[in-house]
Amino acid sequence: MPEPELIHILAFESSCDDTSVALLRAHCEDETPQLVAWSVQSQNEVHEKFGGVVPELASRAHLQNLLPCLQKVLKEGGVPLSKIDAFAATSQPGLIGCLLVGHSAAKTLSMLFSKPFLSCHHIQGHVLSVFLEHQPALPFLAAIVSGGHTSLYRVDSLDDVQPLGQTRDDALGEAYDKGAKMLGLSFPGGPELELLAQSGEPSYPFGKVKMPGLDFSFSGMKSELARLVKREGESLRRADAAASYQTALLDHLISRIEEALRLESMRTLVVVGGVARNQELRRRLDCLVSETGIIDRWIAPSPAFCTDNAAMIGVHAFRLFKRGEISDLQADVGATSRPARKSLTRSSV
Ligand code: KG4
Ligand code: ZN
Numbered sequence: 522m523p524e525p526e527l528i529h530i531l532a533f534e535s536s537c538d539d540t541s542v543a544l545l546r547a548h549c550e551d552e553t554p555q556l557v558a559w560s561v562q563s564q565n566e567v568h569e570k571f572g573g574v575v576p577e578l579a580s581r582a583h584l585q586n587l588l589p590c591l592q593k594v595l596k597e598g599g600v601p602l603s604k605i606d607a608f609a610a611t612s613q614p615g616l617i618g619c620l621l622v623g624h625s626a627a628k629t630l631s632m633l634f635s636k637p638f639l640s641c642h643h644i645q646g647h648v649l650s651v652f653l654e655h656q657p658a659l660p661f662l663a664a665i666v667s668g669g670h671t672s673l674y675r676v677d678s679l680d681d682v683q684p685l686g687q688t689r690d691d692a693l694g695e696a697y698d699k700g701a702k703m704l705g706l707s708f709p710g711g712p713e714l715e716l717l718a719q720s721g722e723p724s725y726p727f728g729k730v731k732m733p734g735l736d737f738s739f740s741g742m743k744s745e746l747a748r749l750v751k752r753e754g755e756s757l758r759r760a761d762a763a764a765s766y767q768t769a770l771l772d773h774l775i776s777r778i779e780e781a782l783r784l785e786s787m788r789t790l791v792v793v794g795g796v797a798r799n800q801e802l803r804r805r806l807d808c809l810v811s812e813t814g815i816i817d818r819w820i821a822p823s824p825a826f827c828t829d830n831a832a833m834i835g836v837h838a839f840r841l842f843k844r845g846e847i848s849d850l851q852a853d854v855g856a857t858s859r860p861a862r863k864s865l866t867r868s869s870v
């Protein structure tokens with residue numbers, strides 16, 4: 522019997538402020554690929570003094586970081602470029618100048634080595650990131666909670682991902698970042714706000730979102746926090762404000778998740794994206810298993826795969842490859858369906 526063919530995929534992710542390259546391999550009949558090597562270079566140092574991602578600086582930083590990331594992955598993976606079977610890159614959504622860096626690199630390599638080019642969707646990548654380490658029972662509800670996106674999906678198979686709801690204004694991570702900025706914390710504010718909230722009590726009242734359905738809206742809470750900060754001035758109990766704001770954000774998220782689970786009769790929840798690193802969110806999700814009993818289990822990727830990474834793009838790319846959905850070398854990149862996240866215009870509250 523001949524050995525089953527081994528496919529190698531090289532994936533690039535550069536949609537916002539993380540430059541990442543990953544090498545994955547799989548046999549054609551596999552459902553998901555195995556991660557061989559990957560690398561990520563964050564740009565926090567570039568953007569923190571501006572309190573948000575500066576698109577122009579982000580694109581330039583991608584140009585600087587991409588080749589070192591690629592060299593590291595090729596060295597660790599021990600696979601030469603000539604042995605790669607397909608080159609993949611995030612094509613949307615994201616900051617155009619940033620997307621172009623990874624996209625152009627993957628296209629150039631495809632052309633050079635006459636191998637397929639796979640143009641990938643960032644959000645699909647986030648949804649599929651859970652398959653890097655887990656095999657969740659299907660169907661499941663996927664909640665994407667990142668800096669640019671907050672949405673719910675029904676996942677019936679690796680190739681069947683249906684949207685159920687999304688944010689109408691800020692993404693959850695964006696709401697964390699903007700709230701952190703109001704509280705004088707540094708960028709990216711999510712982890713900082715979480716830390717500050719740990720020493721506070723949710724003693725400031727925040728209103729509940731009244732909007733029906735499975736869409737989210739976080740901008741009202743952001744305005745409430747802005748009013749609170751202004752009203753209290755010097756006497757603001759910052760840790761309590763952080764805890765109250767976080768509680769309001771998570772109450773809204775969890776209530777929508779519960780509603781979707783009920784409506785779709787699903788008992789497995791997958792949470793992906795940068796905010797899935799948040800410990801308070803994780804504690805609240807544990808309660809969905811142990812107290813309300815609405816789910817049997819919830820799963821999140823390890824912290825490194827919660828934030829933007831090329832490994833998740835590689836999983837999505839492998840599915841495209843299996844389905845024969847090869848992209849044209851003329852394929853374009855696409856901005857977000859909503860304005861780019863954390864850009865200076867959006868982060869100025
Ligand atoms: O998924 P990601 O890397 O980027 C996008 O695709 O947008 O997520 C980054 C976001 C940032 O907004 C960051 O503040 C937030 O995830 N984040 C957190 C935590 N860690 C990262 N938010 C709250 N708590 C955290 N521990
Ligand atoms: Zn992302």
